[in-house]
Amino acid sequence: MGNNPKSGIVKIFIVEDDEFYGRMLKHQVELDPDNRVSLFYKGAEVLPHLDERPDLITLDYSLPDTSCEELIARIKKALPDTPIIVVSAQENISTAIELLKKGAYDYIEKNEKTKERIWGILRNLQEQKIAESENLKKQTMEQFFSTKLRK
Numbered sequence: 001m002g003n004n005p006k007s008g009i010v011k012i013f014i015v016e017d018d019e020f021y022g023r024m025l026k027h028q029v030e031l032d033p034d035n036r037v038s039l040f041y042k043g044a045e046v047l048p049h050l051d052e053r054p055d056l057i058t059l060d061y062s063l064p065d066t067s068c069e070e071l072i073a074r075i076k077k078a079l080p081d082t083p084i085i086v087v088s089a090q091e092n093i094s095t096a097i098e099l100l101k102k103g104a105y106d107y108i109e110k111n112e113k114t115k116e117r118i119w120g121i122l123r124n125l126q127e128q129k130i131a132e133s134e135n136l137k138k139q140t141m142e143q144f145f146s147t148k149l150r151k
Contacts, residue, residue: 009034009035009036009129010034010035010036010055010056010122010125010126010129011036011038011052011053011054011055011056012029012035012036012037012038012054012055012056012057012058012122013037013038013040013046013049013054013056013057013058014026014029014037014038014039014040014057014058015040015041015042015043015045015046015057015058015059015060015063015071016039016040016041016058016060016087017041017042017060017062017063017064018060019041021110022039022041023039025058025087025114025115025118026039028115028118029118029122032122034126035122038052038054042063042064042065042066043059043063043065043066043070043071044065044066046071046075047074047075050075050078050079053079053082054079054082055082055083055125055129056082056083056084056085056121056122056125057075057082057083057084057085058084058085058086058087058118059071059072059084059085059086059087059104060086060087060088061086061087061088061089061090061095061099062088062089062090068086068088068099069098069099069102072084072086072099072102072103072104073102073103076103083105083106083121083125084103084104084105085104085105085106085107085108085118085121086099086104086106086107086108087108087109087110087114087118088107088108088109088110089109089110090109091109095107105121106121
């Protein structure tokens, strides 16, 4: 994580071809004011924005312009440490396992528990970012004082 300098802020990309579901998911995630969400309706739309370095990407399994596997590979090539969550109505466990092997961080079925699962992942992500920020501050202070003491 740690892509954004302000601790606690999480930049999220949602890639979802179902406009209603995408807007609903975006709304749910934005209930936390620390979440910054960008919504894309096709895989090709998200690729030019990867330089914005999102902290998390959710992908619909069935996109109209590209396969989920191909999109995961392209995202992982550009952002190897960015977690990708596949959100799908697909209930096939072998599909989920294959996507996890190809680099997906998690696989979530579209159902009444989707929001809670994503919220849990986001809480963990925010806690990691805050811990990383605190760790960086501590390291900076230690370097500063060890340099001062040597003089």
